[in-house]
Amino acid sequence: xxxxxxxxxxxxxxxxxxxxQGVNVRVPKGSITALLGRNGAGKTTTLKxxxxxxxxxxxxxxxxxxxxxxxxxxxxAAMGIGFVPEHRAIFRDLTVEENLKLAERTKGDYxxxxxxxxxxxxxxKRLIALPGTSLSGGQQQMLAIARALVAENKLLLIDEPSExxxxxxxxxMMKAIRELSKDxxxxxxxxxxxxxxxxxxxxxxxxEGRSVQQGSMKDLVNDKPAIHRYLGAA
Amino acid sequence: xNSFLRKNLVLIGTLVVIAALFAAxxxxxxxxxxxxxxxxxxxVGSITFLVASGFxxxxxxxxxxxxxxxxxxxxGAYIGWTVFVRPDTFVDILTPLALILxxxxxxxxxxxxxxxxxxxxxxxxxxxxxxxxxxxxxFGYILPKYPIxxxxxxxxxxxxxxxxxxxxxxxxxxxxxxxxxxxxSALAWVGLLLAxxxxxxxxxxxxxxxxxxxxxxxxxxxxxxxxxLIAISGSIFNDPFTNFLLGxxxxxxxxxxxxxxxxxxxxxxxxxxxALIRPLYSRPIYQLMLTxxxxxxxxxxxxxxxxxxxxxxxxxxxxxGTGDGCPAxxxxxxxxxxxxxxxxxxxxVRVYNEIFIPLVGLFVLISIWxxxxxxxxxxxxxxxxxxxxxxxALGINVRRVFTMVFALGVGLAALGxxxxxxxxxxxxxxxxxxxxxxxxxxAIGGLTNYPGAxxxxxxxGLIQQFxxxxxxxxxxxxxxxxxxxxxxxxxxxxxxLLMVIILLILPNGLLGKKE
Numbered sequence: 001x002x003x004x005x006x007x008x009x010x011x012x013x014x015x016x017x018x019x020x021q022g023v024n025v026r027v028p029k030g031s032i033t034a035l036l037g038r039n040g041a042g043k044t045t046t047l048k049x050x051x052x053x054x055x056x057x058x059x060x061x062x063x064x065x066x067x068x069x070x071x072x073x074x075x076x077a078a079m080g081i082g083f084v085p086e087h088r089a090i091f092r093d094l095t096v097e098e099n100l101k102l103a104e105r106t107k108g109d110y111x112x113x114x115x116x117x118x119x120x121x122x123x124x125k126r127l128i129a130l131p132g133t134s135l136s137g138g139q140q141q142m143l144a145i146a147r148a149l150v151a152e153n154k155l156l157l158i159d160e161p162s163e164x165x166x167x168x169x170x171x172x173m174m175k176a177i178r179e180l181s182k183d184x185x186x187x188x189x190x191x192x193x194x195x196x197x198x199x200x201x202x203x204x205x206x207x208e209g210r211s212v213q214q215g216s217m218k219d220l221v222n223d224k225p226a227i228h229r230y231l232g233a234a
Numbered sequence: 235x236n237s238f239l240r241k242n243l244v245l246i247g248t249l250v251v252i253a254a255l256f257a258a259x260x261x262x263x264x265x266x267x268x269x270x271x272x273x274x275x276x277x278v279g280s281i282t283f284l285v286a287s288g289f290x291x292x293x294x295x296x297x298x299x300x301x302x303x304x305x306x307x308x309x310g311a312y313i314g315w316t317v318f319v320r321p322d323t324f325v326d327i328l329t330p331l332a333l334i335l336x337x338x339x340x341x342x343x344x345x346x347x348x349x350x351x352x353x354x355x356x357x358x359x360x361x362x363x364x365x366x367x368x369x370x371x372x373f374g375y376i377l378p379k380y381p382i383x384x385x386x387x388x389x390x391x392x393x394x395x396x397x398x399x400x401x402x403x404x405x406x407x408x409x410x411x412x413x414x415x416x417x418x419s420a421l422a423w424v425g426l427l428l429a430x431x432x433x434x435x436x437x438x439x440x441x442x443x444x445x446x447x448x449x450x451x452x453x454x455x456x457x458x459x460x461x462x463l464i465a466i467s468g469s470i471f472n473d474p475f476t477n478f479l480l481g482x483x484x485x486x487x488x489x490x491x492x493x494x495x496x497x498x499x500x501x502x503x504x505x506x507x508x509a510l511i512r513p514l515y516s517r518p519i520y521q522l523m524l525t526x527x528x529x530x531x532x533x534x535x536x537x538x539x540x541x542x543x544x545x546x547x548x549x550x551x552x553x554x555g556t557g558d559g560c561p562a563x564x565x566x567x568x569x570x571x572x573x574x575x576x577x578x579x580x581x582x583v584r585v586y587n588e589i590f591i592p593l594v595g596l597f598v599l600i601s602i603w604x605x606x607x608x609x610x611x612x613x614x615x616x617x618x619x620x621x622x623x624x625x626x627a628l629g630i631n632v633r634r635v636f637t638m639v640f641a642l643g644v645g646l647a648a649l650g651x652x653x654x655x656x657x658x659x660x661x662x663x664x665x666x667x668x669x670x671x672x673x674x675x676x677a678i679g680g681l682t683n684y685p686g687a688x689x690x691x692x693x694x695g696l697i698q699q700f701x702x703x704x705x706x707x708x709x710x711x712x713x714x715x716x717x718x719x720x721x722x723x724x725x726x727x728x729x730x731l732l733m734v735i736i737l738l739i740l741p742n743g744l745l746g747k748k749e
Contacts, residue, residue, distance in 0.1 A: 053623050077629035089624040091617040102613050103628050151629065 004029040004155055004185050005050065010059035010069070012042075012049045019045045020056070021209040025187075027155070027202070032177070032186045034200035034217065036193065036231055042209045043189040044086055047157045050187075051083050052076040064154060078105060082148030082184075086159040088140040090132040097128045099143055103150035110150055117146045120176050138169040142176070149180060156180070159189045174199055193231055197221050205230045244740055252693065259700050262709055266581030271703045272696070273588035277657070278671075279695025280595025284650030286672035286679075286687045287602060288643030294619040294682030295639050297518065298511055301525040303647055304669025305532035306499060310648025311655040311664065312540050314495035315547045318487055319394075319401045321479035322409055324494070326382040328468035330426055332461045334373075337430030338505075339457040344438040358439070365436030372429035376422050381412035387541035395545045402548035406480070423465070437509070488550035492652050499648025500641040507640035512633070529665075537662055547655035549574070553586035587657040594653060598646065599688050606684060615639060619682055670726075671698075674733045680746025689744055694729045701728045 005027040012020040020042050027033045035043040048054040050061055052073035061069040068076045077083065082103075091099050100117070101110050118125045121142040127135065135143060141161060148156050161177065162170045170192075177186060177199055190196035196203070197217055204214040207230055220226060239246070260268045289303045300306075317324045353361065386392035392407075400407050414422065468475070479487060506528070514521045548554075555572035562568035562576045568585065575582045576589070583589060606612035614635050618625045626632050651664075658664065671694050679690025701720050708717035720728075736744060 051627055053627060072631075072633070073623070073626040074629050074631045077627055083624075083627040085624060085627070089621050091620055091624070093616045093620060094613060098613055099617075101610075102617055102625070102630070105629050147628070 002029050003027060004064060005187070006060075006062040007046070007050065008060045008062070010046075010049055010056035010061060012045055012054050012056045014045070014054065019209055020049060022059075023049075023206060023209070023211045024214075025204050025211060026214070027185055027187060029185055030181075031202055032181050032188060032200040033202040033204065034196040035187060035189045035204050035206060036196060037206040038230070038232065039191070041206045043206050044159055045209075046206065047083070047159055047187065047189060050076075051081055051157060080152060080154040082151065082153035082156045084144045084148050084156065084158040084161065086163070086189075088137075088144040090135065090140045090143055092132045095129055095131055096124060096135070096143055099132055099147055100150050103147045105151040109152070113150050117149055120149075120179055121146055137164050138166070138172075141165060141169075141173065145173075145176065145180070153184055156184055156186045157189075158186060160191060161188070162190065162192050162195050170195060193227065245744055248736060248739060248744060256696065256700075259704075263703065263707060266579050267703060267707065269579045270581045270583060270588070271699050273583055273592065275696030275699035276592040276595070276692060277588050277695070278698060279675075279692035280592045281650045281654045282668060282671045282675050282694055283595050283688050283691035284598060284646050284653070285668055286675045286691050287598075287684065288646035289672055290676050290682055290684065290687045291602075291615070291639055291646075292643040295615055295622075296507075296511075296515075296636050298521055298640075299525065300640075300643070301522065301669075302506075302529040302532060303644070303672070304665030305529040305536075306502065306644050306665075307647040307651040307654075307668060308536060308660075308662070308665035309502070309532055310495045310499045310651030311547070311660050312536055312651075313498050313648070314491045314652030315394075315398070315540075315545075315655055315660055317491040317494045318484075318547055319397050320383075320385065320409075321487070322383050322476045323385075325468065325472055325476045325479065326384075326412075329423070329465045329472075330377070330380050330382070332465035332468060333423060333426040334430050336427060336458055336461040336465065337432070337434040339461055340431070340454065341434055341438060342454045344435050348435075348439060362436040362439035365432045365439070369429040369433035369436065372425050372432070376417065376425045376429070379416040380422055380426075381414055383409050383412050387539075393543070394540050395543050398545040398548065402546065419469070423469070484548070484550040485552045488552075492649065495652035496645045496649045499651075500645035502648075503644025504637050504641040506644070507637050511640070512636075533662055533665070540660070542662060544659050544661040546659040547652075549586050549656045553590060584657075591653055591657065594649075598649070602646075603684065611635065611638065667726075671695075671729065674729050676743070677733050678736050678743055680743030683743065683745045683747070686743055686745035693732065697728050697732055698725050701725050 003026045005025065007023060007025040009022050009024055010020055011018065011022060023042065023046050025033070025035070025046065035046060037043050045054060049056050049069075050063070052068065052071055052075075056069050059069070060067055063076070063079060063081065066079070068079065091102065094102065104110050123139060124142055124146055127139060132140070132143070145156075145158065145161065148158075158177065161173050165173065174195060177188070180186070188196060188200055190199075197220070200217050202215070203217050203220050204211050205226070206212070212230065213226060263271070285303060285307050289300060292298055292300050292303075385394050385397055387394070390396060397407055479490070482490070510524055510528070511521060514524060552572050554574050556574060559567065559571040560573035560575065561582055562571055562573040565576070567573075568576045573585065575584050577583075604612075606616060614625060614630055614632075618632060618635065622632060650668075654664070654668075672691070675690035675694045676687055677690070678693055679686030679688070701724055702722075705720045705722060705724070708719040710717055740746070
């Protein structure tokens with residue numbers, strides 16, 4: 001299958017710290033791929049290196065057939081990558097609607113996608129005029145994902161969508177991610193292995209800044225030793 | 235409503251205390267004194283606000299503390315004065331300025347050209363310097379010989395002071411026309427254009443952007459073409475344009491001066507951000523040193539060009555009527571006579587200083603607020619103040635917004651400068667004290683809060699003017715016969731004191747949000 005994203009042996013530094021020491025990620029088009037690994041393994045750093053918020057010193061990031069490493073984040077994002085960061089990063093001073101409108105890349109994106117987004121997250125519709133500050137954690141997470149859906153994105157990077165959510169909300173979130181993955185490829189960073197294993201078709205395990213194992217999620221679910229070794233008891 | 239009260243209890247309390255202080259201040263003076271002092275405070279507050287709001291927009295979004303902001307305020311005033319008093323100089327400068335800038339307008343084109351040529355590594359290091367030296371030599375050869383009608387700081391009869399005085403009397407000193415004599419005009423123009431292209435090309439070679447693939451299209455050449463058009467028409471229509479400006483009524487000329495001052499301020503800001511600040515975003519301390527240095531350079535340049543003595547920009551006739559029917563007794567009366575003063579509550583109020591400036595301040599306050607709340611640019615700015623990275627990750631070209639906001643901020647400072655020029659005059663130090671006021675106002679109101687900037691500025695202006703007024707009339711101390719007259723040094727001290735008290739109660743300022 002064709003890969004929409006091919007991360008080849010990237011090394012990324014934060015200040016003088018060598019965080020990523022050779023990460024390879026191949027993401028087949030139309031799939032959900034989960035980045036797995038313990039806290040501090042470098043999953044979020046990998047996402048940031050893809051979108052350009054951190055610049056890899058070595059290696060290549062090929063998105064949609066074009067090398068993007070070293071480009072500015074807004075140029076990379078404009079090629080069709082949506083980013084849902086850890087802790088959501090909702091703009092507090094903007095209303096829900098403004099948060100969504102800000103994500104427009106061409107005029108009218110928001111109006112075109114409005115219906116799709118509100119079908120996915122009906123809650124957002126009634127919160128539309130409220131400022132970002134007044135949303136609950138779950139609502140913020142929905143808004144953060146919705147924001148990545150406004151523009152035509154071929155790839156969505158979603159960092160820890162289930163973090164801090166009540167189980168019933170996690171269910172809802174999973175349904176939404178499954179729904180939106182029909183239109184675009186998704187890379188998911190997820191601590192909760194249960195969630196990841198139910199959503200993703202592929203996985204990459206990152207351990208101490210290196211990608212150590214990747215393949216089909218079906219195989220990993222049966223590979224108890226690997227789960228235990230890399231992810232702790234799951 | 236109840237929760238709103240509880241959340242903002244300290245803020246409301248502080249505002250009540252301040253209001254009570256002003257009410258108490260009103261008790262000790264006549265009604266007319268109070269009105270005039272209030273208006274003066276608002277006027278000082280408005281000018282402070284123009285500087286403070288620009289500074290705070292820049293700091294909020296870019297995290298740049300622009301220490302040159304006060305100097306840029308001053309430069310705005312001097313540019314406005316030049317256009318108003320010496321339109322001929324302004325027209326003369328148009329052509330060379332447009333030529334000098336034209337090379338830089340092509341900045342996006344050079345990388346596309348240079349990436350196709352292969353150079354040795356030593357050549358790569360030397361070439362930019364060579365280009366810049368050659369261009370500097372060209373500039374140094376041509377610019378001193380370029381004929382620009384200008385005043386003479388050294389001789390009193392030809393100094394800006396004299397020109398300002400004569401213009402305020404309604405006559406203009408005759409200016410001898412200057413023409414090309416030492417070098418031919420064609421040589422000068424081609425030379426400037428070449429020098430500008432070489433300098434911009436050299437600068438573009440310094441940056442080694444990895445993996446930057448820019449495509450060149452016709453849009454890159456639009457600004458270049460416009461600048462060339464300005465240069466050509468500036469030299470062909472030099473005399474007609476000068477005569478046109480001189481023939482304008484002083485009202486329109488004033489509007490034109492304000493416009494040019496604001497535009498040059500914005501242009502200067504954009505240039506400063508894109509050329510000097512941008513390479514230093516990862517080194518905040520260097521940025522600080524840079525803006526501090528630019529501030530000193532700016533002041534010295536103003537001293538070299540306009541001289542050290544203070545002078546005043548004449549007021550347009552719209553605000554300068556005297557004689558029959560003056561001072562005006564009502565606004566309708568003022569409208570027919572355009573008196574320089576108007577009687578309000580038995581006090582003589584200067585229309586330009588104490589009514590026009592606060593109105594402009596209010597107008598700017600509302601326009602910028604609308605810009606922030608109602609436009610996409612404003613949305614990007616508000617979002618970027620909170621989380622720049624996320625805005626970038628949404629695919630928004632934040633750098634372009636940075637340049638725009640820097641231009642806007644400096645443009646506002648320049649507007650403040652040119653508005654203050656007719657009321658408080660031009661001097662080499664006008665920027666420094668005002669900049670200090672603006673910083674105090676921002677600390678009081680909340681550093682990156684736009685309404686806070688306005689509130690803080692007005693408070694600073696009011697406090698200062700009331701202290702000055704009480705310095706004249708004195709405060710009667712209760713139960714004694716003594717009268718306390720605050721001395722002039724207490725004026726700046728009082729605002730700092732207010733700042734200290736407010737920061738002790740509300741560490742983020744009156745309207746600032748907790749980080």
